[in-house]
Amino acid sequence: FIGSTEDGITTTLGRGGSDYTGSIFGAALDAEVIEIWTDVDGMMTADPRKVSNAFTIPTITYAEAMELSHFGAKVIYPPSLQPAFAKNIPIKVLNTFNTASEGTTVHNTALETPYAITGISSIDDIALVNVQGSGMIGVAGVSARLFSAMSRNKISVILISQASSEHSICFAIDPKNAERAKDVLDQEFSVEITAGDIDRDGIQIQRNVSIIAIVGEGMRRSTGVSGKLFTALGKNGINVIATAQGSSELNISVVIQKNDLSKALNAIHGVFFQSEVRTLNLFVVGTGLIGSTFLKQLAAQSAYLAKEKLLKVNVVGLARSKKMWLNPEGISLQNWQEELDENGKTTSLSAFVQRIREFNLPNSVFIDCTSDKDIIQYYFPLLDASVSVVTPNKVANSSSYAEYRRLQQTAVRKGVKFLYETNVGAGLPIINTIQGLMSSGDKFVKIEAILSGTLSFIFNSFVEGTRFVDIVGEAKEKGYTEPDPRDDLSGLDVARKILILARETGIALEMSDIQIAPILPENCLQAPTVDAFFKEVEGSDAYFANLLNEAVAKGEKLRYIATLENGKATLQLRTVDADHPFYSLSGADNIVSFTTERYNTRPLVVKGPGAGAEVTASGVFADVMSISSYLA
Template identity: 50%
Template sequence: MQVLKFGGTSVASAENIRKSIAIAAAAKQGPVIMVVSALGGTTDALIGIGRAAATADGAYRETLNQLEERHLGVAQELSADGQGPESALVRAQFEELRQLCNGIFALGELSTRTLDKLMSYGELLSSRLVASVAAAQGLDAVWADARQLIRTNSRFGMAEVDMAVTERLVAGFNAQHPAAMWVVPGFIGADAQGVTTTLGRGGSDYTAALLAAALKAHVLEIWTDVSGMMTADPRLVRSARPIARISYQEAMELSHFGAKVLYPPTIQPVMRRGIPLWIKNTFAPADYGTLVEVEPPRTAAVVQGISSIGNLALLNLEGSGMVGVPGFSMRLFAALARERINVVLITQSSSEHSICVGVNEPDTTPAQVAVDQEFAVEIAAGRIEPLRPERGLAIVALVGENMKDHPGISGKLFGALGQNGINIRATAQGASEKNISTVIRAADVRKAVNVLHEAFFEATGKQVNLFLLGPGNVGSKLLEQLAQQQRHLLEKLGLQLRVVAIANSRHCLVNEAGLDLTTWPAELGEAPPLPLADFTQLIIDRNLRNSILVDVTADPAAAGCYAQLLEKSVAVVACNKVACSSDYASYARLKSLSKEFNASFLFETNVGAALPIIGTLNDLTRSGDVVRRMEAVLSGTLNFVFNHYDGTRPFAEVVRQAQIEGYTEPDPRLDLSGSDVARKILILAREAGQAMEMSDIQIEPFLPPACLAGDVAAFYSQMAAHEAHFRALYDAATAAGKRLKFVARYADGKATVGLQQVALGHDLYDLRGKDNVVLFYTDRYIAQPLVVKGAGAGAEVTASGVFADIIRAARL
């Protein structure tokens, strides 16, 4: 004996009905039962018709006519000539429906008993159509009225089944039709008086399970529109995949927490009899689906699935008067039970100071009233607080038999959520360890489920979402490098880097699925503008997992957005020096927020492009070393200029060459004034532990004051006019056998920057091209410094430094 249940989508059209019948016929190696739902959407339509009729809304007639036309269309398509018995059957059923609806309209009332009668027509219609077509195809099909098979009590809307009577009725029908294909309407039954009842939404699965249990079927198959239970909701997680085999207990946990392919009570009758339950896809019958068993083969998977339910509220009962006093929990649950309010989740602190329960959000107000009334005396006396509901929540649960006695699962769960700024409002875990449930904001569900699916199921790669500000010289080179390295990062590091947004001062290009890094320049030019504040809010509102802001600008306003993003656990990778060289309190706050919200704040390129200067300094201080002195050339621009200026060409011409080759800031005066180097040594001093301000940095200028007056054009003009000054600086150094270097020094809490004559044998003497160098003198490196040296300027090099910071942030 096999029982096959077909859901609403499986019988939603004539084509789907034929597919379902073919599946049942192919399975008929012995007695077969087909349990069918109403045509997809029919039950909701019938409920709407009934409610409209009860409120004297005559529009119900038009909706009823539309529903009849839909069923007639299916019936006519199923008939060979369009005039078969199916059409007459549909018209007869709808005539009964009209009489019932007209009565509801006349009375202006829709009782639960009448609503059950009204809803039953969906399954009655679909099952009669299926039975008629199956018989016309020559199958030994018989329509079996579920109201004569499923005996229930009179609790309309969600009737309880009398299993003993139901089994006798099913056995009797089986004795009369031992070899036939039964076609049975799901969802409905009847009480002892023969009055139609329903088994609750999703009750067609339950009908199939009841029949399978009564007949001791060797398998129950649930045919739906997905290929089994999934590791997560595929509407939320694109990479969700079917679970091949699962235990009854795991399936119950997943179905309770929102796995929509299975109605939770379905499992009870078949589980009691040890009957396997197979979830299959009507539209991909070759797919294996999910087989639910008593003891499936053990697998290496610790977690079987991730599930979620929304529309949740938490009710917190708190008060010192609860501590050590028995009976509070009993009274709380009794008060909720009297209002027929289902408790979804329970947790209590070990101090007994509070009890927290989760309920469906629509039940929040009646629950609050009921509990406050129950504890009115204690509330008035101040022994407990009035109930505090918190709405807009959801549950995300990990489910798996193998989680039992497997350490680290909770830690991995909380760590993955915490790293993405998802706050856990409550958590619960049963002693069986099959389920770990967390309560979070409903707005975070998509992000949370994707984060957890990535952590527990995906070996292919961690998805990282980048929001890029400033696609200029450095930004465009960075995007080129990202495009070139995407496959390598996925294969070697398990990172799936996606650029979700690119913005400049005029345009903002956004695609949550990831931008095409080969076509973005043209697309950005056509994109609309987006103010910086709105760009920041876009990052927060998209709420994507593993989000990183990449700031490749020099915009103070962009730096001003970092705190808001770090507070949302969005990592920040900054090429922009403004944030770390502004007032110390702002810098310290960003560092603190990064630590508090577990969001990376990385800015290696603030000092030496791709050179690991800050990283090396951090390694020294984290390991307990103390930096006593630093000596550095931190401007690739100035090193390039003084390495190329020998008096044969004007100084202004060499500076212009540096700008053309991309070594300077957009405004070269920042480099040559020494202010950019001052920012860099300030950042290093702060990272070494000094609470310094920019005003503490002594800048020794080498430019005549006139060079810094006016605009960039005037700057070049004045440098040309003061060529004799620059030649004199060069000649003096050459005469002394030395070379000019613009040097930053830090020692004993003080810092200076300025042009120096460096003698032969000094570590800075042979510094060539655009190279930077830093000498760290520490408690461990006393006489011989730790040296970090290499290219310190250029768009390509700087972009690679930003790229490296992105990788660091992504891998944390």
């Protein structure tokens, strides 16, 4: 490490000097192996400071090591590889502080590995120089002049990219040389700029960009490597500014915005090294009954997901009405309430969303477990930031049709997911069924549905020998109804749900288009208080008894049914006979009957619990798992 200058002054050898010296001596002595002892466990699949799942590469070729070192991997000084390579001597990179580690062996032969690439490297800060002009097309010698000018001025070029049209060429350099490079090129091509062959603003410098390189001999025998790379970046909203790949298929390099570097490295690492655990980053708003149940389910399932699905679901942010807490390292699923209480700041949804955007984590999902009407304004900036959204909150999808379509289109345009299976039927696969049938080309003829657990319970329980007022009172005592049962009996919640189903089938309805036949007489609706409401219902006992008796006389049962047919949606209390699939419904179950061109004579029926924290949270969980599969 210690040397001297030509004048005999003691000095250090500089970066890599001792490694280079060791390699020279090893080559001169025809050593069996050259050991380089450093402070890490060899060369890693990525920078462990940026990618927590990075692991040691056991073996690597000289060419791979040279490529990774060139693009930022600092473990080996690139010139130190040359003497060993010339004599075909293996180099072992070992850790002085962990002698038990086997480190990395660098040699001439590529060994079989389960991965298409060997490692990912990056240069954090570069400047991208772009030269553009129509006069460059088909003109020989432009590139030679450009790079000769860089060489004469001792400006090293890190990466070169040129489209086949020859209209432009860009290259990456050290940012400290950016302005000098522009001055050199302005002078070199002054005649072409004056003549208009190169645009007057055709020599441009783009700062705050980074290079990522994926490297590996395995790319030669693996198809779709570049596809996986660009898909991983695209699904996380990372724009590729420039790209370069040699015909040797050893390296694919991309230039991206500097603030996307960590996100990109983690996304790429997760895709190419899938035998290691991938990470999904969650931001949960609303820790009430559904939100807390989801977190409990996630805690119980996390070990299974890590072992069987190689998936770590990392809760990074939590927010409730009064406090919020964000931690990019993750929040404990066992002690999240204590962490939120101790570390939480006053809740500000705008600040919460801003922090999500600033974290810029790969594979991010925002989960809205609230019933907040104002929260949907944040869906758009989140989707624009390539953050997927999962929600049981019906507000967004039952607002204006224009808003509904804009959400759908934003998610598609940004390549992320907006999932809301639990908007209708809690955890029942209702929306997924519609989307699957639509995607496969089926056409809907009619949808009939009982979409309220409260109204299902009331009319399943309203049988001979009972009074309507007693059944509604029982439903309120069991917690099935809202504090004012008229909120359920009005049918508005059911109207929102059938509106969402109509839109999912491609029908552009608004809430005002839903025809709602009232269940309650006007006197019950106009009662000033809940107590007064129950008195009015009791006073209308003959009205409800008559409805029941008419149904019984026909051998039928009362059911509150939402119907979508011929582009119209209606809600009304109907009677159904024993042949109808809704006749035998019991408890508080939901049921949906799909009549389509394919399911015509015998409708497709989905039935089960349509409310409750456990099943709703389970539906949210299923949507999150769907996103993890999409991002894999």
